[in-house]
Amino acid sequence: MHKINIACFTILFFLFSSYSKAQIAAHSTDKRPFFLNTNKINCITLPFGYSDISKRITIDSILSAIRDENKLKELNSLKFEEVIKKDFLLLPEEYDVFLPFSNNINEKYDRIKIASDFLCYGEYSLYFTAVFNTVRYAKPFIEKIYLISTKDDKLIDMKRIYLNHEREMGFSNNTLFNIDKNYIISLQDYEFTDDPFKLKPLNKYQILPSGKFSRYYDNDGFYKNDEEQGMVKNHNREGKWIEFKSNGYMDLQKYPEFTDPYTYLEAEYKNGLPIGKWKFYKLLQKYNEEAGEPILSTRKKGQLIYTEIYREGILEKREFH
Structure with missing residues (x-):
């Protein structure tokens, strides 16, 4: 079984690298590619996210969190309203999941949107960007959320903090996040396959004085x-x-x-x-x-x-x- 899995992973990892450093590419130098809300009234209060992810260690408790309708409503309440065109923003990946754009996308939906609610962090503003899954599903849902670090409307760094990637046969890749009152970001990855479920390590990230994201220990x-x-x-x-x-x-x-x-x-x-x-x-x-x-x-x-x-x-x- 492991040889089959390795062969599949090799093909996937050939396309998507775990070492890809998050980079943002804006293809317009004459004007901002999208609107960044700077109204401090839209700064969200911390903590925010899934506060108890470190305590969820069983399959049932994890699935309960992933399917929690109240939490999903909370994510959508960030007000993802401003559309980002794919010509303006390139979103990198760090895991073996599909890139935001492919040939079978239903173009009638706006796939990438930035939220008007954001995080205020000193001289930096951190924006939530959602990628909606519009393939094979009657109603689009949030598949990925990136946290984008900016200063003076300039894009500095980005980190994917949420993932709900559904695959065939009920398999899935998921990431849940929590941002505490000290702006420490906790990410917990889950992978559901035909192999026995294994809980992956919880990783933490912080925002450096440069505005970049870095692992936190x-x-x-x-x-x-x-x-x-x-x-x-x-x-x-x-x-x-x-x-x-x-x-x-x-x-x-x-x-x-x-x-x-x-x-x-x-x-x-x-x-x-x-x-x-x-x-x-x-x-x-x-x-x-x-x-x-x-x-x-x-x-x-x-x-x-x-x-x-x-x-x-x-x-x-x-x-x-």
């Missing part, structure tokens, strides 16, 4: 889990980090031996932002024959695939080897 010192390890300073990643994560920038034609969509990444951070040269290697690992799960103790880096150069959190160059 509760405690300083050395941090390690099944996907990453490195030092935390002032709640930020600092220095060298090792990450074992799925990756979609592998050239499958050039590297046909890549049947496993994971890479071994040597990364570097300063004050929570990527800097310097990042090195992506093929991740070598063995699998448990019965469960199809990777054996963590067997992980090691293989050949170098590509490198990325960052300056103050901005990707400047990607080079394949």
Whole structure:
């Protein structure tokens, strides 16, 4: 079973990268591509979102939260009214789900809208942008929500905070969020497949003085889990980090031996932002024959695939080897 899943994931991750850094592309320099409400009366009060996601650890409790009609009404109450045309805004993805636009979209619906209610955060304004699913469903519903950081009407960074991606056979990918009174953003990912359900780690993010989003850790010192390890300073990643994560920038034609969509990444951070040269290697690992799960103790880096150069959190160059 795990070989089939790996083959499917490889195709998906070839299209969508977990390492794609959120970037916004506006194709108009003469005027703002859409209206940004600046009226402070529309600033929402925190906390906002799903406050108890860290306590929901069973399938029934998770599904109850995902299907909670009151919460769905609360999301829609953000007043998603201003339409964003797809020619003006490019929305990146970080998981194996469909991009906002494809050939089978029913164009009679406005798919992307920005809410008039927003978060006030000092000199920054954080706007909610929703992507509506209009395919195969009689009534469009919110499939994704991005939180967009802006300053002086200029787009700085964005982070997807909500996902309700329904797939065939009742499978789905979901993300629930909570933003506490200190503006710490908690994200919990869920994946429902034919395999036993597994609860993914809860990740936290903060808004840096630069207006960019960065991972947030509760405690300083050395941090390690099944996907990453490195030092935390002032709640930020600092220095060298090792990450074992799925990756979609592998050239499958050039590297046909890549049947496993994971890479071994040597990364570097300063004050929570990527800097310097990042090195992506093929991740070598063995699998448990019965469960199809990777054996963590067997992980090691293989050949170098590509490198990325960052300056103050901005990707400047990607080079394949």
